[in-house]
Amino acid sequence: MLKKKFRSLDKTYTADIILKKPDKYRNIEILTSNVENLITMGSGKSYVAASFKKDNLSLELSKFDRIINFNKQEKTILVEAGIKLHHLLYFTLKHKLWIPQIPGYPSITLGGAIAANVHGKSSATHGSLRNQIKSIRIFHKTHGWLDLSESENKEIFELTIGGFGLTGTIVNVALKLIDMKSYDFITTIEKVNSAKDTIKKLDLNDLENIFCYSWNKTNNSKKFGEGLIFRNKINENSTSTLLKKMEYGENKIHQYFPINLWNKYTISFFQNIYFKYYNFYKKKIFYDNFENVMFPYAGKETYFHMFGKKGFFESQILVPLPKVDIFLNELEYNFKKLEPDITLFSIKKIMDKDLLLRFSGEGICFTFDFTNNKKNINFLNKLDEICIKHHLKPSLIKDSRLNSSTVQKCYKEYDIFKETLLNFDNKRIYKSELSERIGL
Amino acid sequence: MSYLILGASSGLGRDLAYTFAKNLHNLTLISRDDRDLAPIKSDLENKFQIKVNIYKVDASSKDEVSSFLKNKETIFNDLDGVLFPIGMMSNNDCISKIGENADIINNANYLSIVRFIEKIMPIFERKNNGIIVGFGSVASSLGRKTNVLYSASKRALNSYFESLISTSNDKNIKTQFYILGYLDTSLASDKDLIFPKASTKELALRVYNNINKDSIIKYHPNWWRIICYTISIIPFYIIKKMIRFIK
Numbered sequence: 249m250l251k252k253k254f255r256s257l258d259k260t261y262t263a264d265i266i267l268k269k270p271d272k273y274r275n276i277e278i279l280t281s282n283v284e285n286l287i288t289m290g291s292g293k294s295y296v297a298a299s300f301k302k303d304n305l306s307l308e309l310s311k312f313d314r315i316i317n318f319n320k321q322e323k324t325i326l327v328e329a330g331i332k333l334h335h336l337l338y339f340t341l342k343h344k345l346w347i348p349q350i351p352g353y354p355s356i357t358l359g360g361a362i363a364a365n366v367h368g369k370s371s372a373t374h375g376s377l378r379n380q381i382k383s384i385r386i387f388h389k390t391h392g393w394l395d396l397s398e399s400e401n402k403e404i405f406e407l408t409i410g411g412f413g414l415t416g417t418i419v420n421v422a423l424k425l426i427d428m429k430s431y432d433f434i435t436t437i438e439k440v441n442s443a444k445d446t447i448k449k450l451d452l453n454d455l456e457n458i459f460c461y462s463w464n465k466t467n468n469s470k471k472f473g474e475g476l477i478f479r480n481k482i483n484e485n486s487t488s489t490l491l492k493k494m495e496y497g498e499n500k501i502h503q504y505f506p507i508n509l510w511n512k513y514t515i516s517f518f519q520n521i522y523f524k525y526y527n528f529y530k531k532k533i534f535y536d537n538f539e540n541v542m543f544p545y546a547g548k549e550t551y552f553h554m555f556g557k558k559g560f561f562e563s564q565i566l567v568p569l570p571k572v573d574i575f576l577n578e579l580e581y582n583f584k585k586l587e588p589d590i591t592l593f594s595i596k597k598i599m600d601k602d603l604l605l606r607f608s609g610e611g612i613c614f615t616f617d618f619t620n621n622k623k624n625i626n627f628l629n630k631l632d633e634i635c636i637k638h639h640l641k642p643s644l645i646k647d648s649r650l651n652s653s654t655v656q657k658c659y660k661e662y663d664i665f666k667e668t669l670l671n672f673d674n675k676r677i678y679k680s681e682l683s684e685r686i687g688l
Numbered sequence: 689m690s691y692l693i694l695g696a697s698s699g700l701g702r703d704l705a706y707t708f709a710k711n712l713h714n715l716t717l718i719s720r721d722d723r724d725l726a727p728i729k730s731d732l733e734n735k736f737q738i739k740v741n742i743y744k745v746d747a748s749s750k751d752e753v754s755s756f757l758k759n760k761e762t763i764f765n766d767l768d769g770v771l772f773p774i775g776m777m778s779n780n781d782c783i784s785k786i787g788e789n790a791d792i793i794n795n796a797n798y799l800s801i802v803r804f805i806e807k808i809m810p811i812f813e814r815k816n817n818g819i820i821v822g823f824g825s826v827a828s829s830l831g832r833k834t835n836v837l838y839s840a841s842k843r844a845l846n847s848y849f850e851s852l853i854s855t856s857n858d859k860n861i862k863t864q865f866y867i868l869g870y871l872d873t874s875l876a877s878d879k880d881l882i883f884p885k886a887s888t889k890e891l892a893l894r895v896y897n898n899i900n901k902d903s904i905i906k907y908h909p910n911w912w913r914i915i916c917y918t919i920s921i922i923p924f925y926i927i928k929k930m931i932r933f934i935k
Contacts, residue, residue, distance in 0.1 A: 271698040271874045273723040311698070311874070314731035328727060339735065 254306070256297040257552070259504060259559025260620060260648045261681055263302035271311035276417060279307060280389045287680045288417040290360025291332065293353060293501060295562050296648040297681035298363070298412050304679065307417060309359060315339060316420060323425040324382065329359030329418040334543070341538070345425035348458060349377040353501070354543040359418040364645040365410030365606045369459040369480075372597035376608050378409045379600075380423050388416030389677045397422075407668055410606035412645070414669055414678045414688060432486035433459075435536040436479040437526055440464070443473025443576055446595050447612060450477065457481045459541065460597065465523055466590035466616075467516035472580050473593065476526050480541045500549045508556035510591050510619045551591075558620040560591070563628055564643035566598055568611040571638050578634050579614075588627035592617035604665045605655075607643045615646075625649070644686060652687030691819075692716040692767050694747060694804060695774030697724035699873040700823065703892035704773055705732065711896065714739040716763055718756075720746035747774055748796035750803075757807045764811050769819030769899065772801045775842075781835050790837055797841035802848060809861075816860045819899060822849045824867040826907070829916040830927070853903045863903045866895065869912040 251264040267289070270276045280286060289299035289306040300306045309330035317326040320343050327336060334354035340346050349368040351361065362384065367376040383397035386408060394416070396405035408415045436457070440446045446462045457479035464475035539546065552560075567575045583590075594615040602609035618624035628649060635642050636657045642650055656662045666688055670676065676688075691708055695701040697719035705717055709732040719725050722744035729740040741763065745756045776796035778789045786793075805820060812818025827835055828843035849865040856863050872885040886909050894908065907913040919927070 269874050271702070271724075272721050274721065275874060311702075314727040315734045316727050316730050318734050 251303075254292065254300050255502065256295060256559075256648060256681075257293050257501065258295045258561060258620075258648055259555065259557065260561065261297040263297070263300060263681070265300045265302070266305045267300075267308055268305060269308045269311060273419075276307065276387050276419070279305070280387065280417070284675075285677055285679045286389075287678050287683075288359065288363075288413045290330070290357030290363070291355050293356060294360065294364070295646045296644070298645060299360070299680060301679055301681045301684065309357065309417070309419075312419060313357075317422075318343075320345070323427070324422060325425060326420060326422045327358060328420045329357060329362070331358050332356065333358060333361060337542070340425055341428060341431060344428050346428040347377070347380045347423060348374045348426060349380065350542050352543060352545040354539075354546050358421055359413075362409055362418055362421060363411060363413045365608065367598060367600065367608065369461050369596060371613075372460060372599045373458045374426075375600040376410075376606065378606070378608075380425070381409060382422040382424055384408055384418055384422075385420045386416040386418050388673070390673065390675070391416070393419075403668060404672055406603065407665065407672065410604060410608075411665075411669075412605075412680065412682055412688075414676075414680075414683055415672060416678060428482070429484050430482050430486040431538045432483040433480045433536045433538070433541045434483045434533060435541065436481075436533050437530065438477045438479070438532070439527055440473070440475055440477055442471060443580070443593075443595065444573075446473060446475065446477060447572055447576070450595065450597055450612070462595040463522070464593040464595065465519045466583075466593045467512070467519050469580075469584045469587075472583060475523065475593075480536065483535060486535075501552055503549070504553050504559070505556050508558060508619055509554040510560075510589060512589055514554075515589060515591055555591075555619060560620055561618045561624065561628060561649060562592075562615065562646045563618070563631060564607070564613060564615045564646040565631065565635060566607060566609055566611050566613050566641040566643070567638075568609065568640070571640065572612050575614075575634065575638060575640065579631075582627060582630045582634075586623065586627045586630065588624045589619050589621070590616050591619065604661045605644060605659055607641060607645065609641065644682065648682075648685075650686060652685070655686045689768040690714040690716070690766050692718065692764075692770045692808075694718045694745075694770070694772050694801070697721045697728065700773040700868075700871060700888045700891060701771075702728065703888045704771055704895060707889075707892040707896045709736045709738050709740070712736060712738055716741045716743070716767070718743045718745050718747075720744060720748075747800035748776055748792040750791070750795055750799065753795070753800045753803050757803060761807070764808050767808065767811070768817070769821070770804065770808055771821040771895070772804070773823050774801070775823070775825065775838075777835055777838050781837050782833060783836055786837055793837045794841050797838060798845045798848070801845060805852065809856075812861050813859060818860075819862045819864070820852065820856075821864045821866070821895060821899075822852075824849070824865060826867060826869050826912050826916055828867070829919050849905070853905070856903070862899075862901065864895075864898060864901070865905045866891070867905070867907045867912065867916070869907070869909055 252267045254265050255262040268279050270279055283305045286305040287299055289308040292299055312328035312330035314328045323345055332355045333350055348370045351366045351368055361377055365376050365378055386394050404415055440449055459480040462475055462477045464473040596613050598613045599610050600608035632654050641658050691713055693701050693705055696705045696717035717725055725742040729742045732740050746752045778793055780789050824846045825842040827839040828846055832839055853863045870881050870883055870885045871888050891908050
């Protein structure tokens, strides 16, 4: 069988895999029946290797991207899981409906988004994607076709959402849509002096601004976290009726420059330019279009390319509200001590039900990107220790270093997830590098 | 306008359906997989507000095709064009193993198309208007060790379409035939081929852009014409020697 070299988005894991792209339902059945282990691949753009593993079959579902049923009155849509989120939005927005839980990159598939239970930037207002899911249809090698919902196979339904594709191939999904009054946004920018100042200004009760997140600088330990808060609210007075077709390049994000171009000088240079542009040049309140607000990473793939062949690490940590101060103190202490190269630091709120291995709960989400070197790995290991000590949640779908010991200690329902999964599939057919690394 | 596509559930057939739908043509889609046809129908109707009819017919079965053509005669009356992006291969398609697959391969790749055209041609002749598009394969340019009947049936189809062009020459019936090289379909996804695979989306667009042209025979991609022509002028005994040498 022809193998293909595939790498995770953070480029820290590369493997030869068997990649198949079924285009018929019976092909899913046939291809699944021929192997012992497999995993489903959405668009293959996860930071970690969640959709592949060395010598394993990955079923890529890009051909399953059709709208099976759409009911405008009931605001529901039944779609195949291979549909890319920007295609889904392009269709629903024409009917003034949408789902707001959208990650920052547009060509993620719906199936992938469910397997990771994404929350997007509006998690404080809308929670995670779980809140929009009515039902899911999966195909499992031993269980065959299964319909999952609150009323049917509920246990597997919950296990599948944020279940990293380990319960089978998500084939189609029924979603509850939300009204969208306009395609345009009003963006407000506020300067913050530090990470602590950011927390203070991220108003937990702000429901008007559906998206609220910060961008913080990391090039100055004396003003750690100085930066900007971006708030986006829907411009209900907009008269714009035309929605521009959203088209994005397919595989640019996986490319890289031959060497890593991020170091303390380039980080400082770009962070200062970015900060000055928004703080001094750009208006504090301005009209913004849908694409800019929803997909801030689109068109900025060079940021990822600059990490070079060795790639990078992204760490995302969910800190419960009572522990935010103590986390920030320890973060700042270790930042000053170990001086890691952090290319991105962002903060947002998350308000969602905590369940199983989902990156959810109520608290503040801290995101960091690091170049892949020893100094930064030491810092990340320190972050792991902080997470374990204070029972904070590191994101499994973002950080490709996390091991099973750390995950077990940080996710209180780890054992429940593992046991339920094993009861459902005692042969553990659906496997990825991620699932093996975290001991599932 | 309204078109029928036989073999519409995947590969080139599916891309043709989307290309024609985007240009707001109503469609009749036929495939043996109704599980795949139903989502295509709803997707096309939702996205493009066109009318799509779907029928489950296994083109490799003579009985199913005959029964469909007999019972659904009326659906052909409103058609402006028919496209046959259909093809079937078998792992057993070699001289000593083919067995019962011979009829299946022959039906799917050749005879079912002949039967459809037999039914549709009188309607197009009556209207003095119609478009027929067939798809051959470069595999038909040379005998081979595997896919023996596939290449033979595609060669028969090639000859049949030449006859069709001759027959409809003096009428307003456009007959188009594309001889296809390797295509990027799920069938070829794990095959390490010496020539690049062409995109089915681009081919579908080419077919659509050519749809109103007079009768044509074209290679896709175009450079396959040179390869096939070269093969056709080299004496067979030299080709035999070349194959032996390569082995």
